Amino acid sequence: MKKLTYNALSTIAGIAAAVAARKxxxxxxxxxxxxxxxxxxxxTSWQEALAWGLATAIGAAVARIVALRGTSAGWxxxxxxxxxxxxx
Numbered sequence: 246m247k248k249l250t251y252n253a254l255s256t257i258a259g260i261a262a263a264v265a266a267r268k269x270x271x272x273x274x275x276x277x278x279x280x281x282x283x284x285x286x287x288x289t290s291w292q293e294a295l296a297w298g299l300a301t302a303i304g305a306a307v308a309r310i311v312a313l314r315g316t317s318a319g320w321x322x323x324x325x326x327x328x329x330x331x332x333x
Contacts, residue, residue, distance in 0.1 A: 248329035251320055258316045262308035270304040 274280040274297075284294035320328040 247324075251316070251328045251330075254320070255313060255316045258312040259309055262312035263305055266304035266308035267301060270300050274300070 271280045278293070281289045281293055281297050283289070284297050317328050317331055
């Protein structure tokens with residue numbers, strides 16, 4: 246049960262972090278253009294599509310790490326033990 250609970254919390258935190266990361270990357274995108282809504286759109290240049298992909302990938306990776314570490318720290322604080330499957 247603990248593992249299921251921890252996995253659910255981690256998933257929820259990851260989804261929230263991904264949404265926040267996308268909003269942050271969109272806000273930080275160059276002010277002279279809007280971020281591409283669909284990088285696959287042929288009207289979007291390759292350079293812009295690849296830059297957007299790279300920016301969102303980095304943002305998502307950082308957000309995922311922050312979410313997982315935050316969930317782990319919160320679990321330890323609340324339960325007093327390491328999260329299931331996480332070695333300390």
